[in-house]
Structures are given as structure tokens and as C-alpha cells.
Amino acid sequence: xxxxxxxxxxxxxxxxxxxxxxxxxxxxxxxxxxxxxxxxxxxxxxxxxxxxxxxxxxxxxxxxxxxxxxxxxxxxxxxxxxxxxxxxxxxxxxxxxxxxxxxxxxxxxxxxxxxxxxxxxxxxxxxxxxxxxxxxxxxxxxxxxxxxxxxxxxxxxxxxxxxxxxxxxxxxxxxxxxxxxxxxxxxxxxxxxxxxxxxxxxxxxxxxxxxxxxxxxxxxxxxxxxxxxxxxxxxxxxxxxxxxxxxxxxxxxxxxxxxxxxxxxxxxxxxxxxxxxxxxxxxxxxxxxxxxxxxxxxxxxxxxxxxxxxxxxxxxxxxxxxxxxxxxxxxxxxxxxxxxxxxxxxxxxxxxxxxxxxxxxxxxxxxxxxxxxxxxxxxxxx
Numbered sequence: 001x002x003x004x005x006x007x008x009x010x011x012x013x014x015x016x017x018x019x020x021x022x023x024x025x026x027x028x029x030x031x032x033x034x035x036x037x038x039x040x041x042x043x044x045x046x047x048x049x050x051x052x053x054x055x056x057x058x059x060x061x062x063x064x065x066x067x068x069x070x071x072x073x074x075x076x077x078x079x080x081x082x083x084x085x086x087x088x089x090x091x092x093x094x095x096x097x098x099x100x101x102x103x104x105x106x107x108x109x110x111x112x113x114x115x116x117x118x119x120x121x122x123x124x125x126x127x128x129x130x131x132x133x134x135x136x137x138x139x140x141x142x143x144x145x146x147x148x149x150x151x152x153x154x155x156x157x158x159x160x161x162x163x164x165x166x167x168x169x170x171x172x173x174x175x176x177x178x179x180x181x182x183x184x185x186x187x188x189x190x191x192x193x194x195x196x197x198x199x200x201x202x203x204x205x206x207x208x209x210x211x212x213x214x215x216x217x218x219x220x221x222x223x224x225x226x227x228x229x230x231x232x233x234x235x236x237x238x239x240x241x242x243x244x245x246x247x248x249x250x251x252x253x254x255x256x257x258x259x260x261x262x263x264x265x266x267x268x269x270x271x272x273x274x275x276x277x278x279x280x281x282x283x284x285x286x287x288x289x290x291x292x293x294x295x296x297x298x299x300x301x302x303x304x305x306x307x308x309x310x311x312x313x314x315x316x317x318x319x320x321x322x323x324x325x326x327x328x329x330x331x332x333x334x335x336x337x338x339x340x341x342x343x344x345x346x347x348x349x350x351x352x353x354x355x356x357x358x359x360x361x362x363x364x365x366x367x368x369x370x371x372x373x374x375x376x377x378x379x380x381x382x
Contacts, residue, residue, distance in 0.1 A: 002143055009134040012146050014251050016133045017265050019152035020205045021217045021243025026159040027198045028218035033174050040218040042100035043074035044202045044211040049107030067203045074199025130262045133208045148208035155204045213262045220269035227276040227283045242272045300340045308359050309367035321357050
């Protein structure tokens with residue numbers, strides 16, 4: 001049974017994409033919440049320097065040593081960025097833009113000078129080829145398992161364990177570093193530990209998916225999840241589900257259209273982000289437009305209630321508490337006035353009394369709740 005599963009190339013490709021997505025989302029969520037998403041791009045490019053240096057020292061092109069060694073370069077990138085930013089001569093984003101091109105260019109230079117004949121090239125590092133992950137296998141328990149699945153499974157498990165064990169610390173250091181420091185949670189240590197895992201995830205993912213898809217998975221699913229919920233744990237879950245869905249749908253879309261599998265997976269993360277941006281229950285464009293419309297209609301009803309209440313016991317009531325007066329005083333068209341009156345009657349704020357509009361007890365209470373604070377404030381002034 002397992003032999004058949006591991007031999008299924010389509011399943012292994014989708015599983016690799018899903019594992020990369022879940023591992024990236026687990027750590028990328030905190031970068032998105034911190035506003036440090038650009039660091040994933042910087043790390044993903046600069047660690048080519050670490051990959052080459054580790055190869056020069058150990059001649060290892062894959063495995064734990066390569067992952068750890070190259071991941072340290074990602075931490076070095078952030079350290080140098082922070083060091084440059086601390087001079088107060090450049091902004092943080094500019095410091096990132098200065099540091100990672102230097103490390104990336106040095107890595108490419110070393111790659112072309114010392115590792116020209118080694119199976120490490122900038123094309124593979126940047127773009128990868130997830131469609132061939134099922135060909136590169138290793139024997140585990142008598143089964144030939146794709147290396148990408150093994151390494152990404154381990155990285156995903158480590159990231160999940162880290163987030164689970166230090167969830168409270170990550171939450172506090174992300175949203176309130178000052179409070180975290182006061183409580184002794186060492187926000188700097190947590191931040192660099194997080195960045196180390198981001199770097200390690202990037203290195204493990206490069207052979208399979210390259211930097212481009214890795215960056216997409218680090219940033220886009222957490223961003224889409226952020227538009228769907230305000231709960232951190234749910235954001236992590238939704239981000240992982242979006243990554244899995246993007247991997248599966250991206251694969252089938254790529255096969256149907258005969259295009260790059262990794263590229264289509266990245267595109268699908270963008271599709272989910274667009275859907276969240278449009279249909280998110282709180283921050284989506286449609287939901288926000290609906291709330292603005294509901295608020296506008298509520299304000300229209302409150303305005304009418306105050307107007308009717310102000311003239312309720314006056315001699316000009318017959319002239320003011322009619323539909324025509326609303327159009328005259330409020331500048332509403334006939335359609336708007338008719339709609340507001342119909343909504344007010346439906347909400348039991350006022351009723352028709354011939355041509356007059358009369359407040360109901362609910363409408364009178366609404367008007368009083370609006371006017372009382374103003375009257376109290378006016379009476380309190382000298």
C-alpha cells in the first residue's frame with residue numbers, strides 16, 4: 001500500500017507542495033503579523049551564499065548539515081540588516097535592500113567560480129522543479145520515499161513543534177514586544193529563532209520548489225488568513241488549509257494548462273488571497289461595502305427619528321413631519337425618502353398617520369438616546 005502511494009508521482013508532488021506550504025505558513029504567519037514579510041524574500045535570496053559556503057566546507061549539497069549551515073546565513077542577513085538599521089542612516093526596508101543583494105551576488109559569484117561543475121545552480125535555487133521531486137528518493141523502512149517529502153516533513157514537524165511549544169511567547173513577542181521583555185520572554189531570542197526556522201524551511205524547500213514558491217507560501221496564505229480571522233490559532237489553521245488547497249488545485253490546473261506546476265501553485269495562493277480580499281467576513285471588500293451601506297441606512301433612520309422628535313409637539317408638526325419636508329430639509333430625492341420611510345416603518349421606528357409620520361415608542365427612545373448626550377453636555381457648559 002505504502003509502496004503504491006510513494007510511487008504515485010502526482011500525489012508526491014502535491015504532498016511536497018502542501019508540506020512546503022504548511023511549514024512556510026507556520027513561521028510566515030508571525031512575519032506577516034510583525035510586518036516583516038520582506039525578510040522572507042531577503043532570506044530566500046541570500047542563503048544561496050550559505051548553500052555555497054557549506055558545500056565548500058563539507059561538499060554536502062543536501063541534508064541536515066546543509067540546512068542548518070545555510071539557515072545561519074538567513075540569520076546573518078537579518079543581523080546585518082539590524083546592524084545597518086541601528087546606524088539610523090537608512091530605513092529598515094532600505095537596509096534589507098542593501099544587505100541581501102550583496103550576499104546573493106557573492107553567493108552567485110562563488111557558485112560560478114568554485115562550484116561550476118556541481119549540481120547547484122541559481123536557476124534551481126530560485127525556481128526549483130517540483131514536478132521531478134518523485135524521482136529523487138531515499139530508502140526508509142524498505143520504501144523509496146522522495147527526499148523532498150522526507151526533509152519537508154521533518155521541517156514541518158519541527159516548525160509545528162516550535163509554534164506549539166512557544167505559542168504564548170510568540171504571540172506576546174509578536175503583538176507587544178515591550179510587554180514580552182518585561183515578562184522575561186526575550187523577544188530578540190524568539191525573533192531570531194523564528195528567522196532561523198524561516199531560513200531552514202527555505203533551504204529545505206529550494207531543491208523542490210525554489211525561492212519563488214517558498215516566498216509565495218510564506219507571505220500569501222498567512223495574508224489571506226489574516227483577512228478571514230483575527231484569532232491567531234485560526235489564522236495558522238486557515239493558512240495551512242489554503243496552502244494545501246493551493247498545492248492541489250495548482251497541480252491540476254498546471255496539468256490541464258500544461259504550465260509550470262510550481263508557478264501555478266503560487267498563482268493559486270494569489271487566487272485565494274483575492275477571494276479573501278473580496279469575500280472576507282470582516283475585511284473583505286464586499287463585507288465592508290455592506291457594513292458601510294448598513295451604517296448609512298442606520299444613520300438615515302436616526303436622522304429621521306431626530307427630525308420627527310424635534311417637531312413632534314410643535315405647531316409646525318403638520319408641515320415638518322411629512323415626507324415632503326424630509327426631501328426639502330435633508331436634500332433627499334423622492335426615491336431615497338420613500339426607501340428610508342419604508343425601512344423606518346419596517347423597523348417599527350415610526351408609522352404613517354395620514355400624511356403625517358409619527359414616532360413609535362421605539363423611535364422616540366432612539367431619538368432620545370441620540371439627543372440626551374448633547375443636551376447633557378450643553379447644560380454642563382457654563
